[in-house]
Amino acid sequence: MSLTDYGFYILCATAIVLLATQAFTNPKDFFQVTIFGLADGAIYALVALGYTMVYGIIELINFAHGDVFTLGAYIGAAILAFFAGANEGSFVVVNVIALLLVFPIVMLIMGGINITIERIAYRPLRNAPRLAPLITAIGMSFVLEGIMFMWHGAPTVHFPDLLPHGPGFQTTIGGVFFGFKDVFVVVAAAILVSLLAVFINGSKLGKAMRATAQDRDAAQLMGIDINRTIAATFFIGAVLAGAGGMIWGLYFNTIYYNLGFRTGLVAFTAAVFGGIGNIPGAAIGGLIIGLVAAYSDGYIGSKWTEVVIFGILIGVLVFRPTGLLGMRVPEK
């Protein structure tokens, strides 16, 4: 173990001790903040998975991914507007049906859009130097933000408030408040992440993805259509990001055209923290970064939260570039 490893552990240990002190001296606030952190973290995890999967297979940091997430929220809001109105915030059957219907629709649309983006913006650069697709991804990010800007302009957009809240859908345990929304976010994200794990693990596509990541030519000669495999990766990433955008919208009820910029960077930090290319790492990294952001908001002050998060990004990149669970390094 190197000196920097010790530094990493000492830093983590200090943070944990400080938080534990808080948990004992003021448990009510601590658990309240933790609930917010878990809800945010669940969304970051969904977005981080897309970063990590795409990086894992073609070593591209897909900077447009945060905007795919926002676009999911925008499209979701547009479709849900048909169902919204008097029903907002209450528990009626039509809301449940609307959500059950709109979630898969938005997820599929986003998957389709991301495949198109990959096809026109990244695939032609498959054999170009790695900087080229990276810059294209940044350009794609601006394009998507521009589209959303033209659609609704700069002001925030209302996302239909279809999750029930208010009396009957919230409770306080030991002074800690949590509502149906908080539970919904965490449960929905957990379901999606476990579906992904089940789908990837040991399946034909999962093997094809790992093979493509490790040696593209050899994978092709094993009969793997690498273009389809890479497209599938973008599809799955966008399905999760689209769901993440919907969940964000339902939770906060406010979206704006460059929401994905900050959220994307935070989710990217989560992916790096967990070990970029590592799927369980991204899920865990998302939760941890969500918690860190919430503790920073609660105990340090929200104006410092971005400093804390991107400080972590720099710290991980400098001292532990393989992240928490280790990077998956494809052999070149």
Add this chain to the structure above:
Amino acid sequence: MSQAPTENVLELTNLTKRFGGLVAVDDVSLHIKRGEVFALIGPNGAGKTTLFNNVTGLFQPTSGTVVFDGRNITGSKPHEVARLGIARTFQNIRLFDYMTCVDNVRVGRHVRMRAKVWDSLFKLPRERREEVRVTEEAMDLLKFVGIQRQAHQYARNLPYGQQRRLEIARALATEPKLLLLDEPAAGFTPQEKVELMALVKKILARGITVFLIEHDMKVVMGISERIVVLDHGEKIAEGPPDEVRKDPRVIEAYLGKSA
């Protein structure tokens, strides 16, 4: 696909591959008969691996045609070529280093698997049955090449000779009709070379035609029925080992012109 098998499993006609001004493969025609061991030899840089890359679809030939099993596959994608029944190994071994041996071979089975996306999504029993079967088949292939005891080690941790065997097992997993071996004996001890020749015989016995690039003349002369010699991308000789060995142009290509 149900037509009678053609006599020639592979036919290259006037195959040319240019890289800018360099002609790596120059107007080469050859045919490989079903069930034979056919060797491609030539000095370093003669264009042997480039020819393999053209056959397997990694490169698109500049001109000429590749006919496999009576079907024109010129310009096909590598994964389509693999699906049709050509498999290969690489001169510098290219395994999936961070997968176990059995997983490497399982990837080779990919092309013959039928599970669909929804099978994986809902973990239908059909997928599970197929995965169990594929794992068994992969173990059989590891046994066939003699490395079943290393099945659960990472490919990168295998000794060199076993990595070559694993690459052959992975190629066989695609159920090829034609197996291309790119310098399979490179870096082998004499004992390993003997074992390799025995393995090639066993592969042949499975009804697979073998097309190999090899530098080691003992191996080439020992197992191949016909040889083609390339030099500077051109075919300079073709025939049974004994004839080729005596060909003055071949001797010149390998040893240089005598003063």
